[in-house]
Amino acid sequence: MKYHQIDRHLFIKNRSKFTAQMKPKSVAIFNSNDIYPVSADSTLPFAQHRDIFYLSGIDQEESILLLFPDAPYENQKEILFLKETSELIAIWEGAKLTKEEAFAVSGIKTVYWLQDFEKVLAELMTYSETIYINTNEHYRAKIETETREARFVKWWKEKYPAHAVAKSNLILQRLRSVKESEEIDLIQQACNITELGFRRLLSFVKPNVMEYEIEAELIHEFIRNRSKGFAYTPIIASGNNANVLHYIENNQQCKEGDLILLDVAAEYANYSSDLTRTIPVSGRYSSRQKDVYNAVLRVKNEAAKMLTPGTLWKNYQYEVGKIMTSELLGLGLLDKTDVQNENPDWPAYKKYFMHGTSHHMGLDTHDYGLLYEPMQTNMVFTVEPGIYIPEEGFGIRIEDDVVIQEKGEPFNLMKNIPIEVEEIESLMNS
Numbered sequence: 001m002k003y004h005q006i007d008r009h010l011f012i013k014n015r016s017k018f019t020a021q022m023k024p025k026s027v028a029i030f031n032s033n034d035i036y037p038v039s040a041d042s043t044l045p046f047a048q049h050r051d052i053f054y055l056s057g058i059d060q061e062e063s064i065l066l067l068f069p070d071a072p073y074e075n076q077k078e079i080l081f082l083k084e085t086s087e088l089i090a091i092w093e094g095a096k097l098t099k100e101e102a103f104a105v106s107g108i109k110t111v112y113w114l115q116d117f118e119k120v121l122a123e124l125m126t127y128s129e130t131i132y133i134n135t136n137e138h139y140r141a142k143i144e145t146e147t148r149e150a151r152f153v154k155w156w157k158e159k160y161p162a163h164a165v166a167k168s169n170l171i172l173q174r175l176r177s178v179k180e181s182e183e184i185d186l187i188q189q190a191c192n193i194t195e196l197g198f199r200r201l202l203s204f205v206k207p208n209v210m211e212y213e214i215e216a217e218l219i220h221e222f223i224r225n226r227s228k229g230f231a232y233t234p235i236i237a238s239g240n241n242a243n244v245l246h247y248i249e250n251n252q253q254c255k256e257g258d259l260i261l262l263d264v265a266a267e268y269a270n271y272s273s274d275l276t277r278t279i280p281v282s283g284r285y286s287s288r289q290k291d292v293y294n295a296v297l298r299v300k301n302e303a304a305k306m307l308t309p310g311t312l313w314k315n316y317q318y319e320v321g322k323i324m325t326s327e328l329l330g331l332g333l334l335d336k337t338d339v340q341n342e343n344p345d346w347p348a349y350k351k352y353f354m355h356g357t358s359h360h361m362g363l364d365t366h367d368y369g370l371l372y373e374p375m376q377t378n379m380v381f382t383v384e385p386g387i388y389i390p391e392e393g394f395g396i397r398i399e400d401d402v403v404i405q406e407k408g409e410p411f412n413l414m415k416n417i418p419i420e421v422e423e424i425e426s427l428m429n430s
């Protein structure tokens, strides 16, 4: 891992919050992700399943975490099963966690090698009545592959058909959406690395630069600061590419007079950040670009103020829509009759701002969180309004990440990342 080891007390806390929600005499199991093959013997880089990471800090393939708070013996209450390692295996296969290292990372004392899993589980199943399976119920998930977790769930339910089945997902959705202070610090670190990348590209961007050259500047800055890289596929969209919401080709030349929409951010220790800025290729916004930019910025600032404990996501989205509507009227993009005749299911503003304003962010960029429940202190949300105008050849989105506070406005984790027109122009021209 490139990141500094995380204090294991975070994972100890996370486990105790999870087990407090489990039914009596129940076992929960969490699996690592597979390493995905490309072809022949090449593979995609490993990305840990966020749930086993959240509960243990174990960032290694072929790992299993078992939680059994009512186990009859103390050493059965939490168990890790890891890929076997030894000095000899390490020489051939590379270093993997030893049992001592696994304890240091996770705080879990009972660690077995993976080959003992079925035998150890068989005993625990005789003491238990319910199994907690971990299904993926994220509102945006669309999964075509069978994950290691899904494969395991199938096997487990078939092997032990007399056990009742319960869901881990609902517990995790609630727990993971409210961040511990250690987690906020890690997200802040991801944001700080993103800031370094953004400042670096401000002095790099010039007319005729290729979008992928900007991508290369960012990845260089991210990795040299202990990030694994981008938290999500970067969008570096000049001119009208900004009006393709999921443009990820990043292969066009940035032309003088155009804007570049940059939805680019670093991960750190598996925690995301999520930034969008829109900057002028030539270092100066035109007056029209500036007007639209400042309209988006005002919507962002007003929207953020509404992220307070008790707010319902749906009402928030509705209120942001009203603010956006008035800005679009001011820019002459909508007129009064557009608004009077609008379809309440698809209001007029959606012509120029067609996506949501905010999502939870944390271990996943689009993190866990139940959008139908009121917002709470220490939830982390993005705020990312945009105005997209294909007829004028540009699209503008501005995005920050904020933490909901008990009182007052949310804390902006990106408050140091240049955002005002004057600051961006002066940094680009210095």
Ligand SMILES: [Mn+2]
Pocket: 274, 359, 382, 384, 399
């Ligand atoms: Mn976002």
